[in-house]
Amino acid sequence: MNFKLDHIDRTFWGLFIALIIVAIIALFSASSTLVYMHHSALGPIGQQMFFIVLGVLAAFGIQYIPSYWVRFGGYALLAISTLLVFSTMIPGNPLVVTINGAARWVRIAGITFQPSELAKLSLIIVVADQLARIRTEEDKKKYFFRTLIIAGVVMLPIMASNLSTAVLIGLIIFFLWILARIPWQYTLSVVGIAVVALVLGYAIVEFGFVRPGRQMSGPFKRATTWVSRIDRHFTDEGGSKYVLTDDNIQEVYSAVAIARGGASPVGVLPGNSKERDYLPLAFADYIFAIIVEESGVIGAAFLIFLYLAILFRACNVSSRYSDMPAMLMTMGLALMITCQALISMLVAVGLGPVTGQPLPLISRGGTSVLITSIYFGIMMGVSREQKELRERVHETTAESLEDAPIVTLE
DSSP: OOOOSTTOOHHHHHHHHHHHHHHHHHHHHHOHHHHHHHTSSHHHHHHHHHHHHHHHHHHHHHTTSOHHHHHHHHHHHHHHHHHHHHHTTSTTOTTEEEETTEEEEEEETTEEEOHHHHHHHHHHHHHHHHHTTOOSHHHHHHHHHHHHHHHHHHHHHHHHHOHHHHHHHHHHHHHHHHHTTOOHHHHHHHHHHHHHHHHHHHHHHIIIIITTTOOOOSTTTTHHHHHHHHHHHHOOTTSGGGSOOTTTHHHHHHHHHHHHHHTSTTTTOTTOOSGGGTSTTTTTTTHHHHHHHHHHHHHHHHHHHHHHHHHHHHHHHHHTOOOHHHHHHHHHHHHHHHHHHHHHHHHHTTSSOOOOOOOTTTSSOHHHHHHHHHHHHHHHHHHHHHHHHHHHHHHHHHHHHHHSOOOOOO
């Protein structure tokens, strides 16, 4: 493996490093409650800094791995991650860790992580590879149903504990179908069935459990939590959303942080946040609210620009690359980062119900940082291959011209 720096994608690296700088600043600003709990900044902040450094090293190494190796490894990772996400549905599983009522985490050899993060990565790789095999109109139907079944099997256990992640995965698969030119009658049929299922499921939980005050059991016991969050977001009976409760404490303090930051184009400046001491888990799902409080509209716009620039760069790289599997894989990963970021931001500013989606590379969490770094490494690897290929083509063309006989006209 040749670690030459000539062909690395400096644009991707610039965006990656810029997000890391924002993450470090936000980490020091939003981790006050963790510092109070540990009586030291070295523990919680040092741990996250370790994962950030590890993520940078992972991205640097992965960018030199050939994309066909990545695609091959994606199948093995999908098999492992699918088994792990299904294991979270097994009652009494000693490997499963439940936090805030959600069994999303697995602890192996003392390391706690979310297998759904691995499933997201591997599913994009596998679906992109399958869709890239389309050659005829008949192939479109074949690989559409094949990817639909693969995605459905992986999304089912994820949906049981984290509906928003399952919906996000479904959205990215939908975009990949569009990029692969799957007929609209197939994709829209799936969307229609999914919407009907979600509406029907909402109605069953709302009228069968939430309003009567009953609790659900089984793998989908968190459905009452999802429905309650939706109800709370779209309902304001007598100004109830302005009354602080255990259920809406995140939304209330997030709104206060946004309001403080909006008073000035540059916010209250880094390190001067007040709401970080009151907003639960300010360093996780609602870290964007702290960023807005401390950097105002300018900081928020800059962060949005960074995430959109990732997508634009992926489009630019993919548009000039003849390798269809690598192109779809790059677009899928970029779409996952950008869409997840936008959803997290919308929730933080009160434009969507609570979802629990972290801000990629910025929210605290070792698994999320490492997986997002791997996303970057894979995308940068595809770009590196593209540059090397163009250089070889130019060299071959130049050598052919040099060897060509000289023709003179007399």
